[in-house]
Amino acid sequence: MRTPPLRMAGTAVLALASSLALCACEREMRRFETPPDNRAAPRPEAPRTSALQPAEARSDPVRLPAGNGEGYEDNAYNVAQGKRLYRWFNCAGCHAQGGGGMGPALIDDQWRYGSEPAQVFSTIMQGRPNGMPSFGGHLSEDQVWQLTAYVRSMSGQLRKDTAPGRADALQANEPEAARDREPARPGAK
């Protein structure tokens, strides 16, 4: 007995769809172990470059990142966590939803202190002159990497399949996953 062509086509589509679904494996994989570079390891230290800090101003140096945040930007869970933290820690208080306010915009192509993950990480940890507080120590390095990944997704620097496609709360602009990549123009004012 011959298989009807329609059924064969249906099986083929199903097989194709299943193999496509496999491509999305690990997209949202969660690590429950703290990544190695979060643990105490000898790493270069740098002074804080902003006296603005939550509560008391700390003078202890912050540890510079090892690597470039590998494993965060290609993982949708981490980027989504970064998006939640961006809201919870009130980054929006100064940067709004990326359009900028008291602080500079994050959805454009201008990066005063560099667009590389390690540079954004240092900016959050050390703080920057003229307003950006130093959050080193107040945030875990895991959280800072997640925030870094999300901040970079705001101007389309991430892959479409890991950048957030929706928001938990009201958002005026289009989803990060739908944004065009803004080629970074370092230092541009």
Place this chain on the structure above:
Amino acid sequence: MMDALHDVLAPFGPQAGHVRGLWTLTLAVCTVVFAAVLAALLVALLRAQRAGAESAPDLSSLGRPEPGRRRSVIAAVAASTLLLLALIAASIFTDRALARLSTDGALRLEVTAHQWWWEVRYVEPQVADSFMTANEIHVPTGRPVIVTLKADDVIHSFWVPSLAGKKDLIPGRTATLNFRADRDGIYRGQCAEFCGSQHALMAFFVLAEPPERYAAWAAAQRRTAGEPAEGQPLRGREIFMRSSCAMCHAIDGTSAQAVRGPNLTHLASRGTLAAGSLANTPEDLRRWIADPQQVKPGSYMPATRLSSEDMDALVGYLQTLR
């Protein structure tokens, strides 16, 4: 968890009493109307002509207009109109009665709703006497309270069924609600407008107390946090200031002055945590700080990873904030 009254039918203040009166009247009218409609239906069924199982259907009524039932129809329409008008009048009188509550010497509160907790500010004529708390409102019995209602993010609704009706809090607008608690007790309140994933865990408590007890409570709330004793609490305060806690919460009298989350100056004096989600015990406080998303998924508080000793110290310090 706090044992509190949450009952529309058990009013403990004049405002809730008026609302209950209107509710009772509406229930009575609707019961009578419902019974009358059912009775009319029953009479119509009993009086309807019936044919035998074999006889041909009687279609003669299709050919002639409906029999004259004009009088009963007119009577029913008139009765419905009158009853509805009576309910409208009762509603207007209830509204007027609610507005007539004397506000002489009223206590003034400003309540701001956030996803998903209540910020409470006691507004006193002297700015230095004003103070902040969260999710727990103490009021003196017999004294009217004027609550100014605001929303920070989305629409919420302030509802303490045993004391007053609901009032919406709309972002960008200011509403007011007046009430008075006549008997001391603990009354539960709840957000009554769907406001997101944790709407259900957005409760608060109104504690009505005799005036002298209220005064003592208010005096305690005005005090800033004291210097913790050496050892564990001191270490706990250091952890609070150095971790992410201080990024969102304020403890008056310390350098933590953030207003993103609830004010914790007198956290240990409150009965519950996270807007009525947990009892305020050291174990639950620990659980809440360690992973709020497990207790209240979607709430705007991230998990705080601390070593066991650091967590003990932090919880120990927070327990001293009476």
